[in-house]
């Protein structure tokens with residue numbers, strides 16, 4: 001989904017959505033330029049990293065002037081393919097899945113959950129917001145019809161691998177896996193794993209070993 005001609009390191013690419021969201025808010029409030037120190041404070045990334053990241057974007061901050069917000073925004077929009085809608089499917093409409101469906105991703109960028117799937121007959125055939133919930137029997141058919149590119153997995157861990165095996169046969173190129181299951185997928189598929197326990201442990205580790213400046 002990123003422009004392949006631009007060679008941006010993965011760690012930098014991961015910070016792009018963070019920068020993008022902040023700069024959009026800045027732009028909306030009428031600001032034309034921003035310093036790496038201001039950005040650093042807002043997105044909690046040190047300013048040396050920000051300067052290095054931005055040099056990959058061809059944005060060179062001027063001393064006493066900072067970065068041009070419009071230039072950065074148009075760069076991010078192109079790089080993140082914001083002008084093109086990425087179609088997302090959510091699989092598993094339980095506690096977590098339902099929360100995601102209620103959250104409107106379009107507020108932040110052009111990503112939309114178009115369809116959802118579950119095995120629970122009580123949920124199949126209903127809608128959450130404007131998102132229809134289909135039965136898993138229709139998974140391949142609906143994914144192909146809608147040309148879904150990304151799937152979010154919020155099913156019980158044991159159900160995850162068989163579902164991954166099914167979706168990688170079609171148009172899906174990326175999986176956001178919220179289940180604790182480690183999934184194997186073909187190398188052509190990108191998989192990001194979000195484990196809240198690991199994130200929490202990492203936060204606690206940083207709190208212990210890298211106390212914030214105020215302390």
Ligand SMILES: NC(=O)c1ccc[n+]([C@@H]2O[C@H](COP(=O)([O-])OP(=O)(O)OC[C@H]3O[C@@H](n4cnc5c(N)ncnc54)[C@H](O)[C@@H]3O)[C@@H](O)[C@H]2O)c1
Pocket residue numbers: 091092093094095096097117118119120136153154155156157159163178179180196
């Ligand atoms: N709830 C949380 O805070 C949380 C946090 C981190 C990770 N997780 C992980 O996310 C996943 C979902 O958690 P939850 O709390 O929403 O669970 P849940 O039990 O509330 O929801 C699971 C949903 O998946 C559906 N389902 C079951 N088997 C399926 C299948 N084969 N195909 C399609 N749908 C199927 C169920 O009908 C249900 O609607 C779990 O793997 C859990 O470990 C949850």
